[in-house]
Amino acid sequence: MTLSFDKPNPDALSIDSGALTAAIARYAVTSNFAAHPAVVQREAVRAFLNWLGCALGGSQEKAVKLALEVALELGSSSQATVLGDKRRVDVASAAALNCMSSSILAFDDAHLATVTHPSGPVCAAALAFSETQSVSGKEFLNAIVIGIEIQCRLARILVLPPSKFNVGFYVSGLTAPIGVAATIGRLMGLDEQRMNWALGLAASQASGFRATHGTMTAHFRPAHATRSGVIAAKLAALGFTGDDQSLEANKGFLDVYSSGADVSAGMAGLGKEYELLSNSYKPYPCGIVIHPTLDACFELVNQLEGSERVCDATLKVHPLALSLTGIRSPKTPLESHVSLFHWAAAALVRKSAGVAEMQDACINDPQVSELREKIIAVADEQLGSHQAVAEARLSSGRTIRAQVTDVRGSKTKPLTDSELEKKFHSLASTWIPDAHVKQMIGTCRRIEELTDVGAAIRDLVNLA
Amino acid sequence: MTLSFDKPNPDALSIDSGALTAAIARYAVTSNFAAHPAVVQREAVRAFLNWLGCALGGSQEKAVKLALEVALELGSSSQATVLGDKRRVDVASAAALNCMSSSILAFDDAHLATVTHPSGPVCAAALAFSETQSVSGKEFLNAIVIGIEIQCRLARILVLPPSKFNVGFYVSGLTAPIGVAATIGRLMGLDEQRMNWALGLAASQASGFRATHGTMTAHFRPAHATRSGVIAAKLAALGFTGDDQSLEANKGFLDVYSSGADVSAGMAGLGKEYELLSNSYKPYPCGIVIHPTLDACFELVNQLEGSERVCDATLKVHPLALSLTGIRSPKTPLESHVSLFHWAAAALVRKSAGVAEMQDACINDPQVSELREKIIAVADEQLGSHQAVAEARLSSGRTIRAQVTDVRGSKTKPLTDSELEKKFHSLASTWIPDAHVKQMIGTCRRIEELTDVGAAIRDLVNLA
Numbered sequence: 001m002t003l004s005f006d007k008p009n010p011d012a013l014s015i016d017s018g019a020l021t022a023a024i025a026r027y028a029v030t031s032n033f034a035a036h037p038a039v040v041q042r043e044a045v046r047a048f049l050n051w052l053g054c055a056l057g058g059s060q061e062k063a064v065k066l067a068l069e070v071a072l073e074l075g076s077s078s079q080a081t082v083l084g085d086k087r088r089v090d091v092a093s094a095a096a097l098n099c100m101s102s103s104i105l106a107f108d109d110a111h112l113a114t115v116t117h118p119s120g121p122v123c124a125a126a127l128a129f130s131e132t133q134s135v136s137g138k139e140f141l142n143a144i145v146i147g148i149e150i151q152c153r154l155a156r157i158l159v160l161p162p163s164k165f166n167v168g169f170y171v172s173g174l175t176a177p178i179g180v181a182a183t184i185g186r187l188m189g190l191d192e193q194r195m196n197w198a199l200g201l202a203a204s205q206a207s208g209f210r211a212t213h214g215t216m217t218a219h220f221r222p223a224h225a226t227r228s229g230v231i232a233a234k235l236a237a238l239g240f241t242g243d244d245q246s247l248e249a250n251k252g253f254l255d256v257y258s259s260g261a262d263v264s265a266g267m268a269g270l271g272k273e274y275e276l277l278s279n280s281y282k283p284y285p286c287g288i289v290i291h292p293t294l295d296a297c298f299e300l301v302n303q304l305e306g307s308e309r310v311c312d313a314t315l316k317v318h319p320l321a322l323s324l325t326g327i328r329s330p331k332t333p334l335e336s337h338v339s340l341f342h343w344a345a346a347a348l349v350r351k352s353a354g355v356a357e358m359q360d361a362c363i364n365d366p367q368v369s370e371l372r373e374k375i376i377a378v379a380d381e382q383l384g385s386h387q388a389v390a391e392a393r394l395s396s397g398r399t400i401r402a403q404v405t406d407v408r409g410s411k412t413k414p415l416t417d418s419e420l421e422k423k424f425h426s427l428a429s430t431w432i433p434d435a436h437v438k439q440m441i442g443t444c445r446r447i448e449e450l451t452d453v454g455a456a457i458r459d460l461v462n463l464a
Numbered sequence: 465m466t467l468s469f470d471k472p473n474p475d476a477l478s479i480d481s482g483a484l485t486a487a488i489a490r491y492a493v494t495s496n497f498a499a500h501p502a503v504v505q506r507e508a509v510r511a512f513l514n515w516l517g518c519a520l521g522g523s524q525e526k527a528v529k530l531a532l533e534v535a536l537e538l539g540s541s542s543q544a545t546v547l548g549d550k551r552r553v554d555v556a557s558a559a560a561l562n563c564m565s566s567s568i569l570a571f572d573d574a575h576l577a578t579v580t581h582p583s584g585p586v587c588a589a590a591l592a593f594s595e596t597q598s599v600s601g602k603e604f605l606n607a608i609v610i611g612i613e614i615q616c617r618l619a620r621i622l623v624l625p626p627s628k629f630n631v632g633f634y635v636s637g638l639t640a641p642i643g644v645a646a647t648i649g650r651l652m653g654l655d656e657q658r659m660n661w662a663l664g665l666a667a668s669q670a671s672g673f674r675a676t677h678g679t680m681t682a683h684f685r686p687a688h689a690t691r692s693g694v695i696a697a698k699l700a701a702l703g704f705t706g707d708d709q710s711l712e713a714n715k716g717f718l719d720v721y722s723s724g725a726d727v728s729a730g731m732a733g734l735g736k737e738y739e740l741l742s743n744s745y746k747p748y749p750c751g752i753v754i755h756p757t758l759d760a761c762f763e764l765v766n767q768l769e770g771s772e773r774v775c776d777a778t779l780k781v782h783p784l785a786l787s788l789t790g791i792r793s794p795k796t797p798l799e800s801h802v803s804l805f806h807w808a809a810a811a812l813v814r815k816s817a818g819v820a821e822m823q824d825a826c827i828n829d830p831q832v833s834e835l836r837e838k839i840i841a842v843a844d845e846q847l848g849s850h851q852a853v854a855e856a857r858l859s860s861g862r863t864i865r866a867q868v869t870d871v872r873g874s875k876t877k878p879l880t881d882s883e884l885e886k887k888f889h890s891l892a893s894t895w896i897p898d899a900h901v902k903q904m905i906g907t908c909r910r911i912e913e914l915t916d917v918g919a920a921i922r923d924l925v926n927l928a
Binding site: 206 | 538631714
């Protein structure tokens with residue numbers, strides 16, 4: 001099986017660009033877990049494990065608690081679990097809140113080619129939904145795969161050349177409602193016509209721009225997208241009508257958010273080739289475009305000898321890294337997520353880049369902030385988004401250099417299962433007893449065998 | 465007082481384009497009812513009366529009932545009235561549902577310069593909110609004026625030259641969340657900082673495109689925008705943070721939805737000159753760009769003599785009219801809203817253009833459909849959006865012609881108070897007893913004097 005998008009797969013579902021919505025609806029309604037290759041089935045479990053760890057880790061953050069307060073004031077019913085809280089809310093709010101938890105530490109997954117975060121919305125929505133209706137592990141994972149594939153395919157169509165895309169748009173906010181509508185629509189058993197309307201209803205809620213990066217609103221965006229997708233599926237299930245070609249029509253989704261997109265290239269191989277296999281689980285809690293730089297900084301750290309320390313550093317990065325994460329002096333943990341300079345300095349000074357390095361103590365650490373102000377970062381068009389170069393002048397007078405061509409966590413350098421479990425543990429154990437964390441990991445690993453995902457997860461979460 | 469936007473008013477609030485969000489936040493926080501000219505105060509009452517009539521008239525439509533079913537399934541609390549239903553829901557859902565009711569017959573108001581519908585979202589949101597906290601009539605009307613002005617100003621900035629705007633975007637979906645956030649934020653008493661965040665949270669939920677016209681999803685869009693604005697205000701009130709320049713920042717609202725917009729021209733005179741006075745109340749329940757054609761058709765009807773009837777007709781219209789309402793053969797009442805051909809034929813055959821003319825009986829009337837297929841419509845760049853020309857060949861052999869330069873319902877040819885009341889009556893009396901309808905109109909007329917709008921309206925609606 002080839003994963004390349006350059007060579008169209010002759011076996012793949014053929015997509016006429018005039019029938020994009022219909023083709024995606026058909027895929028969402030017909031795709032089966034058993035038909036996914038074993039490597040995809042396994043990756044879906046890894047995606048969920050990574051997601052749940054991030055969501056548990058972020059669940060105690062202030063933004064999540066504020067949003068929960070609003071959900072509770074609106075008097076939601078108690079359909080589903082809010083991770084990290086004893087209070088339950090309606091399924092749409094639970095999906096939104098748990099997605100926000102998984103996003104708030106900037107530790108969730110990322111589809112590097114499109115800088116989207118596909119698992120958060122669909123995992124959060126599927127989990128909340130599985131508390132309102134019995135969903136088997138296989139149905140659950142299948143619905144997640146469907147939602148991730150649709151999001152990433154649409155993101156490719158929007159973002160990649162020949163499409164002229166305004167990089168100010170928050171891509172996940174545009175694609176996640178549609179992916180979630182497919183995930184929930186599939187779990188609800190929608191027929192093709194209603195699935196089609198669900199996709200259109202979701203697309204009509206696509207939203208978000210990047211200026212909010214570094215604030216709570218940045219993490220409201222995926223939560224809102226998740227809720228939007230859930231509502232779209234629920235309305236369509238009742239027969240709420242839409243245009244049958246919402247995605248491809250004149251004055252439709254692609255028309256307004258991109259220009260000149262190549263639909264057939266982006267859709268080639270759907271159902272045969274999986275974007276999920278190009279998804280990254282972040283080893284560092286910050287914007288994915290910072291990660292190649294961090295890998296390079298850790299290579300520098302490995303070259304330090306004796307008492308040597310870094311005096312200043314020069315970075316060469318992909319232009320998008322500076323454009324999206326160019327904050328020089330972050331003032332809050334949320335701002336640190338989009339500060340290339342902060343993370344490079346933190347890694348070089350503290351030799352670590354975990355949740356502790358986004359906290360105020362590290363942001364205000366004089367050694368970190370001194371180096372942060374001195375770092376020079378240059379955008380280099382020659383570099384890919386997964387590449388970076390770092391050079392440092394040391395206290396010894398030596399200059400050292402590192403070049404990263406494949407970022408850690410990516411398809412070519414994936415986090416191992418044990419690294420993923422360690423990440424889950426580090427996030428969940430901030431407030432959950434060790435034994436329960438281990439039990440959670442075990443349940444996630446066995447998710448394919450579960451007959452009722454919602455019940456199993458609820459039992460575990462209630463333990464916490 | 466001049467209402468022209470061509471001559472900047474020297475007294476007007478000066479807007480530096482680098483401080484657009486801050487300026488709008490300041491306006492929303494400081495603008496007072498007493499400071500609005502009497503003509504504006506009166507127009508706010510008319511806007512609310514027109515809105516409530518449309519909402520009552522649309523409240524029994526299937527799309528609204530389906531959306532209510534979803535709201536009830538999510539187990540909303542009983543904070544606020546759903547017009548036309550005994551069941552109560554949470555304030556955000558009530559705002560959304562009542563906005564959908566006011567939109568679903570395509571009879572709501574329209575700001576012709578930008579083809580937006582400013583009253584629906586803010587009136588629906590303010591009404592629902594006024595059931596959760598005591599709001600006086602003056603505060604209520606002031607909050608509506610603020611929300612309408614902000615929506616229309618932002619719509620001008622997005623849509624009018626020199627901005628390059630993709631006409632596929634649903635302008636109300638982009639601006640209404642922001643207007644509603646200002647309306648509700650003002651009623652909640654937000655300070656400038658939190659109002660600023662509310663505007664940004666709302667802007668980050670801007671959404672919608674025009675391909676869904678003619679389906680239920682078209683009317684979900686303003687409802688979703690309304691809900692988005694309410695949530696934005698509620699989150700911001702709790703201190704949920706955002707970027708302070710969400711509207712004007714690089715990668716912010718204006719950056720992604722328009723290009724080359726002239727902020728200072730669009731904002732000139734804010735607080736002194738009122739877009740509300742350029743708002744139209746529709747005399748016909750269909751897309752506002754169809755209205756000049758309908759006026760022209762009724763001029764033709766007035767020229768008919770004896771048993772003469774129209775055999776065929778040729779229309780000259782503003783290009784946007786064909787682009788937005790070019791459906792030749794509508795199959796449903798919702799599709800009729802965007803069929804220039806249907807309404808011209810219905811007016812010429814039935815000599816009427818009311819809610820009855822959007823029903824299946826008229827759509828399938830052989831005389832109407834025969835003429836509908838024969839009508840020729842030509843886009844004419846020379847015509848304004850409020851202009852149209854119609855020519856008809858009659859059964860007598862005569863050819864007659866009509867030219868409309870000012871559309872009925874617009875600023876220069878406004879509906880009179882009594883025409884507005886008649887419209888309200890025709891909509892509300894479809895399911896509300898006559899005496900109660902009259903009482904409702906009376907309460908709306910006295911709204912400025914009310915000490916508690918929510919209580920007064922609730923009493924009235926419960927009568928029904």
